[in-house]
Amino acid sequence: MPDPLPETSPDPSDDTVTLYVCTTCRVAGEADEPRAGARLLDALRDAAGDHAGPGLRIEGVECLSVCKRPCTVAVASRGRWTYVYGDLDPADSARTILEGVGLYGQTPDGIVPWKARPQEFRKGVVARIPPLATPDAP
Amino acid sequence: MPDPLPETSPDPSDDTVTLYVCTTCRVAGEADEPRAGARLLDALRDAAGDHAGPGLRIEGVECLSVCKRPCTVAVASRGRWTYVYGDLDPADSARTILEGVGLYGQTPDGIVPWKARPQEFRKGVVARIPPLATPDAP
Numbered sequence A, B: 001m002p003d004p005l006p007e008t009s010p011d012p013s014d015d016t017v018t019l020y021v022c023t024t025c026r027v028a029g030e031a032d033e034p035r036a037g038a039r040l041l042d043a044l045r046d047a048a049g050d051h052a053g054p055g056l057r058i059e060g061v062e063c064l065s066v067c068k069r070p071c072t073v074a075v076a077s078r079g080r081w082t083y084v085y086g087d088l089d090p091a092d093s094a095r096t097i098l099e100g101v102g103l104y105g106q107t108p109d110g111i112v113p114w115k116a117r118p119q120e121f122r123k124g125v126v127a128r129i130p131p132l133a134t135p136d137a138p
Helices: A036-051 A094-105 A119-124 B036-051 B094-105 B119-124
Strands: A017-022 A056-061 A073-076 A082-085 A125-129 B017-022 B056-061 B073-076 B082-085 B125-129
Touching: A017 A036, A017 A094, A036 A056, A036 A094, A056 A094, A073 A094, A073 B125, A082 A119, A082 B125, A094 A119, A119 A125, A125 B073, A125 B082, A125 B125, B017 B036, B017 B094, B036 B056, B036 B094, B056 B094, B073 B094, B082 B119, B094 B119, B119 B125
Parallel strands: A017 A056, B017 B056
Antiparallel strands: A017 A073, A073 A082, A082 A125, B017 B073, B073 B082, B082 B125
């Protein structure tokens, strides 16, 4: 008799959390280049070297269309809710973002209890979107 | 020799477009129940009977976290960008939303050319999020 199927996916890539960082975001009154969003991306990549697990993918994106609330990121993962956050400081928020993303990755559905969320995520939430139903789902 | 794999997925469910409608949205000064978002969901389902194709799924959601810009919807599809829109009228926007979603479904990536987008989608965009990379993608 074959072994029963495991309850969790054997493919770790299914559980990957993607952190999208808008590299187009700029902060009023600041020099144009490098833009605040690009600086936040660099800060996140630097900080991730110390703090991020192997299941995190950090990706720069040209515009998340949240131009009035720089800097902006989105957190997404297959089967979990997607969250978009704005009003993030390009210099000081990298570790906080990675902590929040770490909590997200520990949930089955992407919903971190309100009290456990970093203050920046509570105040900066721009939108959230449910996970897409799988083709076999009702 | 086996037939070559088709270039497009043979599973039409992969191409389904999901329209999420926030049913929690309410408009200032209006009666609490039914909420504006719930009324928009009803209007969309009514209008979809006439205008929507078989590849559209309309789903009510409890809160898309865009509470300051009611009414709010999100458009998502596997392999396409996700868009979130706000400032939508619960009574008058249903057909416009369905037209915009129809254009979205005709694109390979979800990006409708700016000039082709309904005015409500141009002004009401809240955020956009890239499609998740497939596990096999680089």
